[in-house]
Amino acid sequence: MRLDEYLRKRDEFALQEKRFNRVYLPVFFGLLIGNLFVVKAIPESWGGWWLYLIGFFALLFGNLWFTTRREKRRVAEAGLNCRSCRRPLVGVPGDLAVTTGRCASCGGQAFD
Ligand SMILES: [Zn+2]
Numbered sequence: 708m709r710l711d712e713y714l715r716k717r718d719e720f721a722l723q724e725k726r727f728n729r730v731y732l733p734v735f736f737g738l739l740i741g742n743l744f745v746v747k748a749i750p751e752s753w754g755g756w757w758l759y760l761i762g763f764f765a766l767l768f769g770n771l772w773f774t775t776r777r778e779k780r781r782v783a784e785a786g787l788n789c790r791s792c793r794r795p796l797v798g799v800p801g802d803l804a805v806t807t808g809r810c811a812s813c814g815g816q817a818f819d
Pocket residue numbers: 789790791792793794810811812813814815
């Protein structure tokens with residue numbers, strides 16, 4: 708992949724992520740804030756607090772799992788992985804690859 712092709716793909720990837728985050732982040736933080744109201748409305752005598760806590764932490768860690776898997780899949784679909792070691796070339800590793808022409812993980816040539 709040539710540098711100009713990589714830059715075009717990276718810009719397109721960033722734009723799609725921005726669009727996704729415009730919806731995803733308000734929903735996620737809305738659930739977190741909504742949780743405060745739900746907790747306040749539950750009577751203290753309710754015996755299912757442990758179940759609620761399990762559900763809440765399942766939401767938090769499930770979110771972490773979902774976003775990590777989604778990003779890996781999206782990077783691979785966009786073709787933004789290093790061609791030598793297959794590590795993602797987005798964010799700081801991508802900036803380093805653009806600046807140096809080499810993958811920050813393996814040192815292999817990032818572009819043609
Ligand atoms: Zn590499």
